[in-house]
Amino acid sequence: MTTIEERPPEQQPSAAVDYRPMLLPHPGRTTPVMLEEYRQAGGYQGWEKAITMAPDAVIEEVKSSGLRGRGGAGFPAGAKWGFVPKVDGPKYMVCNADESEPGAFKDREIMEIEPHMLVEGVAIGSYAIGAQDAFIYIRGEYVTAADRLDAAIAEAEQAGLVGGNVLGSGYNLTIRVFRGAGAYICGEETALLESLEGRRPMPRSRPPFPAVEGLYRRPTVVNNVETLANVPHILRNGQEWYQTIGVPPKNTGPKIFCLSGRVNRPGNYELPLGSVTFRELIEQYGGGIPNGGAVKGVLPAGASAPILTADKLDTRLDYDSVQAAGSMLGSASLIVLDETVCIVRAAARMEEFFRHESCGKCTPCREGTAWLHEVLLRLEQGRGSSADLDLLMSLSGQISGKVLCALGDFATSPVTATVRQYRDEYLEHFRLGRCPYDSWAA
Ligand SMILES: Cc1cc2nc3c(=O)[nH]c(=O)nc-3n(C[C@H](O)[C@H](O)[C@H](O)COP(=O)(O)O)c2cc1C
Numbered sequence: 001m002t003t004i005e006e007r008p009p010e011q012q013p014s015a016a017v018d019y020r021p022m023l024l025p026h027p028g029r030t031t032p033v034m035l036e037e038y039r040q041a042g043g044y045q046g047w048e049k050a051i052t053m054a055p056d057a058v059i060e061e062v063k064s065s066g067l068r069g070r071g072g073a074g075f076p077a078g079a080k081w082g083f084v085p086k087v088d089g090p091k092y093m094v095c096n097a098d099e100s101e102p103g104a105f106k107d108r109e110i111m112e113i114e115p116h117m118l119v120e121g122v123a124i125g126s127y128a129i130g131a132q133d134a135f136i137y138i139r140g141e142y143v144t145a146a147d148r149l150d151a152a153i154a155e156a157e158q159a160g161l162v163g164g165n166v167l168g169s170g171y172n173l174t175i176r177v178f179r180g181a182g183a184y185i186c187g188e189e190t191a192l193l194e195s196l197e198g199r200r201p202m203p204r205s206r207p208p209f210p211a212v213e214g215l216y217r218r219p220t221v222v223n224n225v226e227t228l229a230n231v232p233h234i235l236r237n238g239q240e241w242y243q244t245i246g247v248p249p250k251n252t253g254p255k256i257f258c259l260s261g262r263v264n265r266p267g268n269y270e271l272p273l274g275s276v277t278f279r280e281l282i283e284q285y286g287g288g289i290p291n292g293g294a295v296k297g298v299l300p301a302g303a304s305a306p307i308l309t310a311d312k313l314d315t316r317l318d319y320d321s322v323q324a325a326g327s328m329l330g331s332a333s334l335i336v337l338d339e340t341v342c343i344v345r346a347a348a349r350m351e352e353f354f355r356h357e358s359c360g361k362c363t364p365c366r367e368g369t370a371w372l373h374e375v376l377l378r379l380e381q382g383r384g385s386s387a388d389l390d391l392l393m394s395l396s397g398q399i400s401g402k403v404l405c406a407l408g409d410f411a412t413s414p415v416t417a418t419v420r421q422y423r424d425e426y427l428e429h430f431r432l433g434r435c436p437y438d439s440w441a442a
């Protein structure tokens with residue numbers, strides 16, 4: 001293990017980035033920013049501006065900003081809004097506040113501390129796509145966040161910012177908070193819509209996509225909390241200003257990185273996309289690894305994206321760089337694993353999660369996640385063989401790309417990425433006939 005001083009210059013941590021957070025401007029705060037304080041800081045100026053513009057001009061502004069969806073796939077937000085057909089009848093804006101990815105806790109902080117920022121973003125998005133009804137679908141465990149959103153919506157209604165005839169414009173908007181019952185699959189947008197309609201959350205087959213046939217089979221946009229929280233800033237300050245943050249054209253704006261696992265200072269760190277590397281985030285912001293330890297690997301997007309090995313730590317934290325390194329930035333819920341962590345056990349634990357959360361609609365996912373978990377458990381206990389590694393890869397191949405939603409694909413990455421990149425650690429388990437980490441992790 002090398003100390004920071006012994007590393008070559010390109011691996012030295014740079015000074016902290018000079019940036020003032022806008023999505024979470026009050027680090028450490030526990031009380032919500034309510035209407036008066038929010039307005040004093042410029043809140044709702046974006047909405048007041050948007051409502052004087054043509055809806056298409058609002059969509060253009062968001063398109064030009066380069067804002068990509070922060071819920072996982074990084075799909076351009078403005079383009080998604082632009083897919084909504086110009087038809088008569090109801091359209092819906094749905095905010096995805098299900099936040100169930102392991103290691104993700106950014107949306108929670110936005111909603112608990114900055115509920116009005118989200119309400120403003122929902123209002124602008126709804127207006128842009130022509131929706132008069134919006135839902136914030138929040139996981140049921142987020143009781144504080146849901147209560148604060150309800151309070152913020154009530155305040156905004158009282159002030160004429162949402163409700164009937166918003167700001168005297170003739171536009172009507174109702175925003176409702178819907179509390180889910182808690183399942184990872186409810187974050188998948190079509191399962192979420194099923195749940196919102198009162199059914200069991202099982203993903204729909206696509207096409208049609210929600211923009212065309214979503215809630216109650218009407219045109220619907222589903223956007224993540226953090227995506228919508230960016231929107232007021234874009235409208236207030238303009239897309240050109242927004243593009244100065246991050247790495248234009250495809251990685252613009254701020255991103256909240258949820259840092260957890262084996263770091264000294266876990267937490268939400270908001271920084272411009274691409275402004276720091278994994279190493280800088282872990283060392284400068286996360287305070288490094290406990291006991292001066294070394295990183296063994298990083299999961300960039302909770303359990304859903306392939307683990308990156310320590311030699312990728314100098315990768316920049318933006319969508320394209322992380323993809324080029326062999327993984328996905330996803331929701332940027334980074335879980336750090338250090339050398340005290342058994343990779344086989346970590347893979348088994350992640351698979352247990354997917355086994356439990358599979359909705360069961362597709363046979364390869366329902367049966368395959370259970371078998372992947374069983375085989376990983378056997379390997380972790382030192383009862384496996386090299387044939388099991390082939391079995392894991394073959395089973396993964398029978399799930400990936402053969403199922404209805406991305407959960408099935410996500411479920412294979414803890415397996416395939418660890419078998420490929422940490423093969424020696426798997427071999428060590430069956431060479432010893434036990435887990436080499438048993439002594440510390442009993
Ligand atoms: C299994 C699964 C779970 C998901 N969970 C979430 C979630 O908790 N929050 C979220 O915003 N998106 C989640 N997504 C992604 C959504 O389906 C959808 O792409 C997203 O809400 C779109 O918002 P965005 O374009 O603003 O990123 C999940 C996807 C899958 C397949």
Ligand code: SF4
Nearest residue numbers: 359361362365405408
């Ligand atoms: S892939 Fe899994 S979670 Fe997704 S619909 Fe099929 S069974 Fe359900």
